[in-house]
Amino acid sequence: MKIRRILATAVAAAVTTPVLLLSVTPAFADGKPAAQTQEKPSISELERAAAAAQTAYDDAVAAENAAYAALEALLSDTAPLKVALDAAETAAADAATAKAAADQAVVDAEAAVDALPETATEEEKTAAATALTDAEAAAAAAGEAKTAADAEFVAAGDALDDARVAASRAVGQAQDATEAALADKTAADEALAKAKEEAAEEGEGGEECVPESKLTTVVTGLPSTVVAGTKVNFKLRVTNGTDKTLDEVLPFAYVHATDKSGLKDIDDLVHLQWSSASSKKWQTVDNEHYMDAISPLKAGAHTDVKMRLTIDASAPAGNGVTFVAGDYFNEDGSCGGNPDLEGYEFMIAAAGSEPGKVDDAKPSTTKPNTSGLQPQSGASASPVSGSLASTGTSSATSQLALASGAALVIGAGAVFVVRRRKTGSHA
Structure with a gap:
């Protein structure tokens, strides 16, 4: 009973x-209610739902851990993008040094031309002019190399920043997914526990409750x-x-x-x-x-x-x-x-x-x-x-x-409070 x-x-x-x-x-009385808007799920169905929610939660936790690991890897000094950035920074510094040396060579060549005596031969004048021309060409090439190295350094920095931002965003999304999965899991677990509790109450031995x-x-x-x-x-x-x-x-x-x-x-x-x-x-x-x-x-x-x-x-x-x-x-x-x-x-x-x-x-x-x-x-x-x-x-x-003129609206949208309780408890 x-x-x-x-x-x-x-x-x-x-x-x-x-x-x-x-x-x-x-x-x-015998039989099922003639009109029901929704059939109550069985305990086995709730168990399957709880198991699915647990699996989804476990997957979400694993995805969140993976997202954290990816972000930590990008923050490491050994990350490929970080290594590329360091190399680009070194190349840009070397290019800047080479450009500075080439510019100085131009200055020195110009000074050599200006320092030629009036008695300088045509060969000496030609040699000085050629040296200046070569120095100017080398300086121009060094400038182009520096510009390219600087651009590569900026691009490498942007690539690392973009990757870190994307990884951080992925962590946030993974956290949200884990939180949602945990809420679903909690709801499924509570629904299952409640159903089992109600089933235990209904399965207790004893006489029926009567009016x-x-x-x-x-x-x-x-x-x-x-x-x-x-x-x-x-x-x-x-x-x-x-x-x-x-x-x-x-x-x-x-x-x-x-x-x-x-x-x-x-x-x-x-x-x-x-x-x-x-x-x-x-x-x-x-x-x-x-x-x-x-x-x-x-x-x-x-x-x-x-x-x-x-x-x-x-x-x-x-x-x-x-x-x-x-x-x-x-x-x-x-x-x-x-x-x-x-x-x-x-x-x-x-x-x-x-x-x-x-x-x-x-x-x-x-x-x-x-x-x-x-x-x-x-x-x-x-x-x-x-x-x-x-x-x-x-x-x-x-x-x-x-309702004797009381303006209370109760009917199609009514909520029904089921008063149940185990003998001897106060819940």
């Missing part, structure tokens, strides 16, 4: 649906209007109305809000916190985990959990809802929870507003049609009737219902 508890809450804004709230009940309407969660003291920029305190009372002690009871809460149009999600401006006798410090409701367990909760007893709702001053006027529920686990393996997820609707008034005296928020619970759904050990569920079935959402959810 698999322990599987599904109390899904639709809490994210859609973009086109009308003013709707979603109430949810557990539903277990328990006598375990109730009631909100008191939450105003029906809350002004942006303020905080309000209220209570969540968890009551065990059964005739037996529940070994571990876990309260659950979720807050969702939109602007007046119902089209803009403002969840990041609305904050829900809780504290209890076992946890005095205010803790933020993260919309994924239970609050601390109440252990035990005797038959007929109740416990109050302090709640605090804070709305940022920048929040626009709009609408909100706080969903609450509760589940239980017993040491004998039995488990269950609220068959319905209640939502307490409230209005959000703009910062600085004076709403005056307001009533407490009232619960709005939709009772879904669950006829024909019977608990069993399978992990899938048959579709329920109603508009939600056509959206492709899990068949563990109920029909959509109008």
Whole structure:
């Protein structure tokens, strides 16, 4: 028998649906959901994906190491381009020395011509003139050689610089590729680990979790209007109305809000916190985990959990809802929870507003049609009737219902929080 508890809450804004709230009940039946937008990958598929991601990451690391090695080689004094640059530098220096010597030879030849005495013979004059001509020709050739050597030196320097820049760029690209591959690998590993954890939870022995309407969660003291920029305190009372002690009871809460149009999600401006006798410090409701367990909760007893709702001053006027529920686990393996997820609707008034005296928020619970759904050990569920079935959402959810004028848009774009937990853990 698999322990599987599904109390899904639709809490994210859609973009086109009308003013709707979603109430949810557990539903277990044979067969696969009739409408699903995407089939959940198997563990073997996730293992293959993780292996492929690991291989891609290993290849990226190897490529990055190779890029580093190539750059280090270019920075070495023994790199061919560096050797060529050094040779070109030496050749340019030698050419410069030769040019300087040739220029001096011209100066000396000119001085020899100027120094000829008036008594010099024609042969002496001719010899001096020839020497000057030869020196000038040699100087011109040395100048051309120096120009060529200088050009080769510059070209060799440019070639080395270009190669080093390209190698540095290759290192940067390799680093980016490694980072991306690591992100893919991490995501694949996390997906595989999560799937294995869920499979382990679903494979645990024990009795099935069942709906328990006598375990109730009631909100008191939450105003029906809350002004942006303020905080309000209220209570969540968890009551065990059964005739037996529940070994571990876990309260659950979720807050969702939109602007007046119902089209803009403002969840990041609305904050829900809780504290209890076992946890005095205010803790933020993260919309994924239970609050601390109440252990035990005797038959007929109740416990109050302090709640605090804070709305940022920048929040626009709009609408909100706080969903609450509760589940239980017993040491004998039995488990269950609220068959319905209640939502307490409230209005959000703009910062600085004076709403005056307001009533407490009232619960709005939709009772879904669950006829024909019977608990069993399978992990899938048959579709329920109603508009939600056509959206492709899990068949563990109920029909959509109008939300008493609260401008919350929940439907086709809804996100479903699957509340699951191993017996005895607090994750």
